[in-house]
Amino acid sequence: MxxxxxxxxxxxxxxxxxxxxxxxxxxxxxxxxxxxxxxxxxxxxxxxEHAYRGADLVVGADYGLDRSQVAPVERAAAGQGAVADVIGTAFTTVTRDGTSLGPDTSVSTVSLDPALRRQTVVSGQAPAADGQALVDQRTARADRIRIGDRLVIGTDGDRRTVTVVGIAKATTYLSADVYVPWPTLSALPDALPDAVVVGTSGDPTAVGATLSKVTEEPVRTQGEYVDARVVxxxxxxxxxxxxxxxxxxxxxxxxxxxxxxxxxxxxxxxxxxxxxxxxxxxxxxxxxxxxxxxxxxxxxxxxxxxxxxxxxxxxxxxxxxxxxxxxxxxxxxxxxxxxxxxxxxxxxxxxxxxxxxxxxxxxxxxxxxxxxxxxxxxxxxxxxxxxx
Known part of the structure; x- marks a missing residue:
């Protein structure tokens, strides 16, 4: 057979x-x-992991951070000689020369501290002060935005005008159309903080213990927070x-x-x-x-x-x-x-x-x-x- x-x-x-x-x-x-x-x-x-590079500690839950907790964390971090930066997002109107980029344009934060900055600048430079902005390269290409253009973020009395100083490489995680420093974004009523990243020059454990006393949000190491977000x-x-x-x-x-x-x-x-x-x-x-x-x-x-x-x-x-x-x-x-x-x-x-x-x-x-x-x-x- x-x-x-x-x-x-x-x-x-x-x-x-x-x-x-x-x-x-x-x-x-x-x-x-x-x-x-x-x-x-x-x-x-x-x-x-790249988005939180440079941070030793991250304050925030897996699904965001209460806005009232931002200021106490920033003050406590400054008191310990640490650098704190807020990662936040808002969906609002952004216009250039009276032309809207869309009613729900995403606006996120960019750190003024190079060590905590998650964006990669491909053209121009990163913001060095309040009132400056980065634009995602996809948005810049689609809406023909160039370095030096002025953007108006927000509506009615909550508008903020910023100057485009650089173009950022497109990303998937924590991506946005426009990136501005937290002081600029926090002026918008619909700004939502996601987390506070903290870079320490000393013992992260001691700084973390201090931060835990001033906030109800979880304080985790960068590795612990990244693992939780990935899951x-x-x-x-x-x-x-x-x-x-x-x-x-x-x-x-x-x-x-x-x-x-x-x-x-x-x-x-x-x-x-x-x-x-x-x-x-x-x-x-x-x-x-x-x-x-x-x-x-x-x-x-x-x-x-x-x-x-x-x-x-x-x-x-x-x-x-x-x-x-x-x-x-x-x-x-x-x-x-x-x-x-x-x-x-x-x-x-x-x-x-x-x-x-x-x-x-x-x-x-x-x-x-x-x-x-x-x-x-x-x-x-x-x-x-x-x-x-």
């Missing part, structure tokens, strides 16, 4: 193409999803990953239909061959085992190729995004062995399960079927291009 099995796989290779492709797509989709997701997570982690933000990526896996599930379901249909047609076309095997002495169990081994062989090969295709697609997508987007924050791809192994095993299980019912019908083939007259086989004349 081994000889028959090998001959069957060689003879009917073209008829397995549809099943091969279906399994490869399902397996590859899962692995590519893991590759892109891991790159997004590692890139985000690096960007979150919170990764929950969003996990949700995206789950959504993408729904598409992989659809691909797997389609694969089941294609595989079941492929094996059903294939075994129907081979009824005469299988009946002849029974006539020459093959038992039902031998025939059943042979065709099921065929499905396992197809499953193993297709799943292996799907793993290779998924890995290639994942690395290719990440490389393409990096090449096409100067604002990409994708980090290194870190494939999970659990995902890769799960995708491979899933492809094998799906293929074997889908072929299980068609193979059960094989044992019902009567040896007399080989003696019945049959019509000539309809040969497929599809060329290589059509098959592809």
């Amino acid at each position: 081994r000889t028959v099995l090998r001959a069957s796989l060689r003879t009917h290779t073209r008829r397995y193409v549809a099943a091969f492709v279906a399994v490869m797509v399902a397996v590859g989709f899962v692995i590519a999803t893991n590759a892109v997701g891991s790159a997004a997570r590692s890139g985000l982690s690096a960007e979150v 919170t933000l990764n929950q969003g990526f996990d949700a995206i990953g789950i959504l993408l896996l729904l598409f992989a599930t659809v691909a797997g379901f389609v694969a089941v239909l294609v595989i079941a249909n492929t094996f059903t047609i294939l075994f129907a076309q081979r009824t005469r061959d299988l009946a002849l095997l029974r006539c020459v002495g093959a038992t039902r169990q031998q025939v059943l085992r042979s065709v099921r081994v065929e499905s396992v062989a197809v499953a193993l090969l297709a799943s292996a190729l799907g793993v290779v295709a998924g890995v290639g697609a994942g690395y290719g997508i990440v490389a393409a995004v990096r090449a096409l987007s100067d604002a990409s924050t994708l980090g290194a791809v870190a494939l999970s062995p659990l995902w890769v192994g799960g995708a491979f095993v899933g492809g094998v299980v799906v293929t074997v399960a889908a072929a299980w019912l068609p193979t059960r019908r094989v044992v019902r083939v009567s040896p007399l079927a080989a003696l019945r007259p049959h019509d000539a086989d309809v040969l497929s004349r599809a060329g290589a291009a059509r098959v592809g």
Whole structure:
């Protein structure tokens, strides 16, 4: 039966193409999803850590900071000889020469202290005083903002006029259209502080103990705060990953239909061959085992190729995004062995399960079927291009 099995796989290779492709797509989709997701997570982690570089302590909860807590923290930090800076955001109207950039333009903070500044200046210089601003390079390009332009931030009596002194590199984490110092932003009633970063020249533990006495907000080291934010933000990526896996599930379901249909047609076309095997002495169990081994062989090969295709697609997508987007924050791809192994095993299980019912019908083939007259086989004349 081994000889028959090998001959069957060689003879009917073209008829397995549809099943091969279906399994490869399902397996590859899962692995590519893991590759892109891991790159997004590692890139985000690096960007979150960069946003708090230079800080020894961070004051604030995972979801923001009460505005009333800002001033006490700043005073306590100054009393300890430490440098404190506020990270905050506001969504308001920003105009240039009477033209609005949008009713909900995002405005965030930029530190006047170079050690705590999270933005990277690509043109001009960083703000050195209140009344100066950085503009995100995407916003500058879209709205044709140049260094030296004057922007009006806010509405009615809460307006502040600032001068653009630099263009900042686009980011994903804590990004905004315009960046101004906290004294400028705090003049807006809808300004929301996110955290207070503190840089110390002495013992961070002692400074942290002092800050804890003047605020109800948690005081954590930079590493602890970054880890907590990464966990919170990764929950969003996990949700995206789950959504993408729904598409992989659809691909797997389609694969089941294609595989079941492929094996059903294939075994129907081979009824005469299988009946002849029974006539020459093959038992039902031998025939059943042979065709099921065929499905396992197809499953193993297709799943292996799907793993290779998924890995290639994942690395290719990440490389393409990096090449096409100067604002990409994708980090290194870190494939999970659990995902890769799960995708491979899933492809094998799906293929074997889908072929299980068609193979059960094989044992019902009567040896007399080989003696019945049959019509000539309809040969497929599809060329290589059509098959592809």
